[in-house]
Amino acid sequence: MIRLHSLLLAPALVALALVAPACAGDDSGGTHDTHGTDTGTDTGGAEVDTYSDGLMKTSANGHFMIALTSDPGPPVKGDNTWTLVITDHEGADLEGGTVVVTPWMPAHGHGSTNTAVVSDMGGGAYEATPVTLQMAGTWDTTIEISGNGMTDEVHFVFEIPEA
Numbered sequence: 001m002i003r004l005h006s007l008l009l010a011p012a013l014v015a016l017a018l019v020a021p022a023c024a025g026d027d028s029g030g031t032h033d034t035h036g037t038d039t040g041t042d043t044g045g046a047e048v049d050t051y052s053d054g055l056m057k058t059s060a061n062g063h064f065m066i067a068l069t070s071d072p073g074p075p076v077k078g079d080n081t082w083t084l085v086i087t088d089h090e091g092a093d094l095e096g097g098t099v100v101v102t103p104w105m106p107a108h109g110h111g112s113t114n115t116a117v118v119s120d121m122g123g124g125a126y127e128a129t130p131v132t133l134q135m136a137g138t139w140d141t142t143i144e145i146s147g148n149g150m151t152d153e154v155h156f157v158f159e160i161p162e163a
């Protein structure tokens with residue numbers, strides 16, 4: 001009886017082993033179904049933002065206003081460049097701030113395959129590149145901002161279409 005069981009289970013185990021390496025950074029643009037029925041659209045409770053150039057949000061504790069523009073347009077699967085124009089609660093440009101951009105995919109519990117480098121462009125503008133969203137689905141990107149003696153964060157949540 002045990003032997004019969006092993007024979008029956010063996011093909012199932014092989015199949016599992018083949019599907020197991022899910023969620024490795026797939027930038028190939030090819031078919032990508034290693035998540036099975038998980039479409040990656042779980043937001044982890046966050047509300048999805050509707051992108052437009054200069055999309056404006058207030059940070060969690062109200063210290064900063066952030067206007068986001070993504071190049072080449074609405075955030076795409078793969079590499080994006082984000083320009084963040086940040087003002088403080090009095091409307092002054094945030095000069096010399098520190099900005100950290102961290103993409104996260106809540107449905108799969110993983111981040112980006114790249115680290116976005118943030119450059120201070122002056123006048124309250126910060127350029128983050130590459131903002132790599134390597135899979136289709138929902139991405140919740142945390143932007144931590146420090147400056148003018150304050151620290152705060154804002155989330156931008158986008159639904160990334162299959163290329």
Ligand SMILES: [Cu+2]
Nearest residue numbers: 023105108135
């Ligand atoms: Cu994923």
